[in-house]
């Protein structure tokens with residue numbers, strides 16, 4: 001029997017998203033999510049797609065190892081356990097791959113050591129990825145484990161975009177530069193956007209706005225990333241759920257010297273207590289919109305700051321690309337929050353950008369255009385699928401030669 005299944009693990013700082021796929025037709029056999037890992041009540045939601053009901057439970061799940069063991073038990077209960085001979089590989093999302101990893105990589109001890117070395121520049125993400133890998137290795141030591149890096153798609157950026165204007169020797173010594181993240185999503189969405197326009201990726205320039213809890217923008221010219229908003233770490237750029245995005249770096253000195261905060265306290269402030277949550281106490285765009293509808297001023301200001309930043313990046317990336325064929329909105333906010341899409345593009349008619357109110361209001365899981373026919377630039381909603389992309393890249397690496405992927 002040829003093993004054709006791939007399990008994909010997307011371990012976030014406090015969650016694990018997973019999918020089991022059959023790569024003969026890229027169909028999903030099971031999907032699920034463990035959230036609020038390490039909190040008093042964690043939540044596991046498991047959906048078998050081969051028959052049987054969705055299962056959801058709340059219970060304490062202490063860490064990523066416990067989460068993965070719970071996922072493994074759920075899959076076993078559906079006859080899809082990790083011990084199956086049909087499983088070809090496990091694909092892991094790894095957030096920071098530095099400059100070394102420009103492509104999906106079979107995980108060895110050396111690869112794992114390099115991912116570990118990068119923990120200081122992805123402190124919320126790489127540790128969870130490492131635990132996911134180690135736990136999966138312990139469950140199936142015989143199976144290839146593949147790392148698919150968030151940073152890989154951005155390694156094509158020119159030096160003019162990737163370098164910060166700081167002393168070159170210091171930057172090189174400490175590998176300080178723009179790496180960019182969410183690359184699997186930017187790659188997938190920019191390709192799907194070309195498809196939606198009926199064109200080849202090499203023939204289109206796209207601005208991708210990945211707006212989830214973490215959020216980033218990228219400028220993609222002819223299928224290659226030329227600029228992105230996240231930097232050395234996933235903190236730079238857009239306003240996010242709990243992260244500040246861009247601030248004057250002197251804010252850090254000021255809070256340390258004048259505010260008496262430690263560097264770790266400032267780190268926590270900017271990564272976990274800022275962004276939408278810092279501005280209004282909520283990081284979920286649904287809740288923010290509800291509050292705005294009820295006349296809440298703090299929520300309205302948080303929304304305005306979020307949109308203002310987004311608009312600045314659209315303008316900047318328009319200038320970087322020179323010609324833009326499409327702007328694609330993706331991830332939780334981008335796919336679902338019509339008011340965000342409308343506000344981000346409002347007033348940009350001179351740039352050929354507009355959103356059609358009726359098209360924008362449509363709710364769908366399909367990639368779709370939301371710009372009016374007359375608009376020069378297509379505005380699109382393109383659902384991302386990081387797990388499918390990770391599965392494809394993983395299977396392409398481990399499948400026997402000649403196997404269709």
Ligand SMILES: Nc1ncnc2c1ncn2[C@@H]1O[C@H](COP(=O)(O)OP(=O)(O)O)[C@@H](O)[C@H]1O
Pocket residue numbers: 211212213214241283284285286331332333336337
């Ligand atoms: N129906 C919706 N309307 C508006 N915002 C939504 C909706 N559904 C999800 N979101 C937003 O999407 C965010 C999660 O996005 P997601 O891409 O799943 O994030 P992540 O992968 O970083 O966890 C939520 O915090 C919320 O702000």
Ligand SMILES: CC(=O)OP(=O)(O)O
Pocket residue numbers: 012095125150181182212213214215234
């Ligand atoms: C890199 C990053 O910000 O990822 P996420 O959006 O999953 O937090």
Ligand SMILES: [Mg+2]
Pocket residue numbers: 212213214331
């Ligand atoms: Mg995400």
